[in-house]
Amino acid sequence: MQTIRLTDLIAAIEGTAGPMGDASRSRRPGADPDSAAEHPTASGAVAKESLTRTGDRAAKEGRAPSGQGESLPVPRIVTDSRQVQPGDVFWALRGERLDGHAFVGDAVQRGARVCVVDADRVTECKGPAAEAVLIQVDDTLTALQRLAGWYRCRLATSVIAVTGSVGKTTTREMIQAVLSAGRRVIRSPRNYNNQIGVPLSLLAIEPHHELAVLELAASHSGEIAALAELVRPHVGVVTGVAPDGDSSNPSISGDGRYVAFESSDRK
CATH class of the missing domain: 3.40.1390.10 (MurE/MurF, N-terminal domain)
Structure with missing residues (x-):
């Protein structure tokens, strides 16, 4: 930070x-x-x-x-x-x-x-x-x-948010590996993908970083939308959506529908 x-x-x-x-x-x-x-x-x-x-x-x-x-x-x-x-x-x-x-x-x-x-x-x-x-x-x-929301609004870094029912971390790592070839890129560390980890990931971004690849996950309904509003990504990546019966990802399968990424071009 x-x-x-x-x-x-x-x-x-x-x-x-x-x-x-x-x-x-x-x-x-x-x-x-x-x-x-x-x-x-x-x-x-x-x-x-x-x-x-x-x-x-x-x-x-x-x-x-x-x-x-x-x-x-x-x-x-x-x-x-x-x-x-x-x-x-x-x-x-x-x-x-x-x-x-x-x-x-x-x-x-x-x-x-x-x-x-x-x-x-x-x-x-x-x-x-x-x-x-x-x-x-x-x-x-x-x-x-x-604090993370305040800090996010002051960053010039372009943000890519990755979410989905499966494959989030692998996709995050692949994106970071490809983009790092020519740019200064930071990604979410380890399992920093929830309501605590995402703010800390935002606060870890420094002004010299051109791109940030952040992973978003949910354990309760509505969390993906809230995290996306906090992150305000320029690009949203959805790896896959489980059937509505998958209660382990309520924000993804039941009520989320990834509407959060409709505003992915905002900072």
Whole structure:
């Protein structure tokens, strides 16, 4: 991700930083319990308050916790505390078995400068995050999607989105391999294809990338449409559509019909 400033991050979460993709239809992880750990790097929440050990004003103005007045850069967003490197933003996401809020202290010890947490967990996070900027939001998942939508609208990179019932990853890899012969191309890493992985994939795109090949998958009805609205692809690739009886891909077979890609030329 291109380095951004703390003030821009807060504005993007609040929805005051300009146009963004509408991720409001996405949902919390359900059938994908520990998806935050599986995707460790890269209308909804409101950043109601920003807390730092040197006071609210410093954090809201985007200054470093040192209180020296410098603008605080945000180089990388991480959802798995084990992957945190000095200077990272730790984004605490909830899963069915693991809750990122329980690992805020570990993230700060590893060097996280900013932690984004849910409002109903902020009290317990203040102590462990005493050495970092703490941003409170209504819902960390929705806030992540809002930030990704804001970032997407500022990218000049052309985006290709790949979805379908089968063969998504293979198709993604083939497209990336062919296009990389003459252009700077980035693709979704590993299984970064859901409501957590897609925002992180968007945030991993850097200005020098000419093309991005992103994979979209769904576990709930409506997710493909929501992800496509977030990604706003220039080109949509559908590998195949299962019969309507395939309940494992409801957004694809039942109600999706890939209408999401009708707007694939938008940025």
